[in-house]
Amino acid sequence: MHSNNELEFAAALTETHQQHHHLRHQHDEIPWPVKKEAVVEGDLILGGLMMVHEREDSITCGPIMPQGGVQALETMLYTLDRLNYAERPILPGILLGAHILDDCDKDTYGLEMAVDFIKGKSDEIFSCLV
Numbered sequence: 001m002h003s004n005n006e007l008e009f010a011a012a013l014t015e016t017h018q019q020h021h022h023l024r025h026q027h028d029e030i031p032w033p034v035k036k037e038a039v040v041e042g043d044l045i046l047g048g049l050m051m052v053h054e055r056e057d058s059i060t061c062g063p064i065m066p067q068g069g070v071q072a073l074e075t076m077l078y079t080l081d082r083l084n085y086a087e088r089p090i091l092p093g094i095l096l097g098a099h100i101l102d103d104c105d106k107d108t109y110g111l112e113m114a115v116d117f118i119k120g121k122s123d124e125i126f127s128c129l130v
Helices: 004-029 069-084 107-119
Strands: 037-040 044-050 096-102
Touching: 037 069, 044 069, 044 107, 069 096, 096 107
Parallel strands: 044 096
Antiparallel strands: 037 096
């Protein structure tokens, strides 16, 4: 005959297994990867697609790529600031903005986002405040 401790342990193990299976099922339903973006509002929006995170085969992107990805992102943001707030603006009265997306160093994912951006399906990536 099984003791109460053994039965409680078996019940807890079964419950843990069921919870793990449920979470794994939920994990499979989430599209890879979770979209990451930097948004700068403006009158004219430029699109950017950069490798900010490293490639990884999980639901999230890998670690940040400090040498390439972050530098490219910061360069674009710095350039927008310089253009928008220069003493003698290139486009007077027009504020440049950007929607910069992280492709996580995945060619297929980056292509999908670029095509959606070009086709005007940007509402699938970000919301437009017009």
